[in-house]
Amino acid sequence: MSGRHVAICVALAALALVPAVATVAEAPFYIGLFARIIVFAIAAVSLDLILGYGGLVSFGHAAYLGIGAYAVGILSYHGITDGVVHFAAAFFAAAIAALVIGFVSLRTSGVYFIMITLAFGQMVYFVGIGLNEYGGDDGLNIARHSDFGAALNLDRPVVFYYFAYGLLLLFLFLGNRIVQSRFGMLLQGVKSNERRMIALGFPTFRYKLTAFVMAGAVCGIAGALFANLTLFVSPSIMHWTRSGEIMMMVILGGLGSLVGPVFGAAAYLILESVLSRLTEHWQAVLGPILILVVLFSKTGLYGIFALPRRRSG
């Protein structure tokens, strides 16, 4: 096993120890913080699949987070509490939204793609505001956690934590298989030189759309987790600044590494948590940190900590 793998395994194993350490230290607050980190890590990993590997700068990824969260919120509102139904609804609702948005957006590229995904993201946001039945602008309280039976009682923070952690590991594992598969090679080829891919005979659109839908669906799961974490869902979860945050986590952690965005989500949310206690202008501190990381490492935190030193050039 290379040094890189050791670093990744240590980091992921450390995440598993958080509830134990927090309990011993009598600081349950940290279970919540790290659960939040894991939820956003899943969202960031899903974005990295299309952004880091496919080169698709989707600026509306928070829409799928919101759709997943609203799927749980709306079902709960109507008295449906079954966890499998909640998560399946979040998954497929986000997938269908990504299919529609991707079908239109992927006909463009470059700046136009960024703008059109941003526009779709904001459209979904305003649909959320328009859902008067479900609280509109004020959002919707969720009475209970998704019900997976007594063995997996998400009411208990530790259970929820490991549930989210297990999903993160699952998506990292699947993502890792995918990016190394033929499909993943194709995706990276599209990022590198799409014109060449087409000239080789790849009908790239259908593959890009598939990746886009996979990323959206997984982010929908992150949304369902988010709803369970906060027991509340409002349109603000889908605001375009949230899409920006997820993208920052990916870039901060390291584009095109899948596991990097986990570091990115952790760094972003820990900094937010620490800095926002010091000053309400915490973003003014976070901004320069992001700039420094991007300036000094093209592969983000992942590149700084987990990759062997390479000669620059």
Added chain:
Amino acid sequence: MAEALLETAGLTKRFGGLVATGNVSLSIAPGEIHAVIGPNGAGKTTLIGQLSGELKPDSGAIRFAGADISRLGPARRAALGIARSFQITSIFREFTALDNVALAIQARAGHSFRFWRAARRDARLRDPAFAALGVVGLAGRAELVAGSLSHGERRALELAMALATAPRLLLLDEPTAGMGPEESASMVHLLAGLKGRFSIVLVEHDMDAVFALADRITVMVYGRVIASGTPAVIRADPEVRRAYLGEEGG
């Protein structure tokens, strides 16, 4: 003459008021190397673009292997067996040379909705890719990042990728562009080795290369075909000499 593999009829493409190709009718026989020459701006690359499907002709038709392909996009045409190299080398710079060719093999190996097996350990992609690199003399460079290869090696890599798609027709847009005399000679040697195995449309400025390789030559000037025939006929054609060969020094 055997039935043509590729045939164009009245291919016309305008960019605004400029006629890039005007009423171009070509016929490429199986196994033939057909050179297209002409001064800069004659419409040669525009012609290649229309044959590969990247450009849509304003009028005219293209038939390939007996079927009308005028309306097909570039990916479909490539899948039918029309491979191209670009005037400006177009490769995957971040990938190794072997990865580059393996992607070309993958393009011909059915759909890529395969999410599980690691592509870099798939012998069905790697072995033929390695063989294709050997054909163009890059076997020793297989594991190098494509962007770090020399210009000539990159041109050869692009040719290997085109070959790896198992094409019936190769569209080569100035394969010796930007090469020194030595690199150029080795590319000509490489292409001579392909002769008879593929049909090739060869756009080229290097007249030595053209006359060494081509079975037939079409001369274009300002978007129009002014002559077409064997190298001997073209060499003797007074209009060609006046319009092109004389100026360029043959």
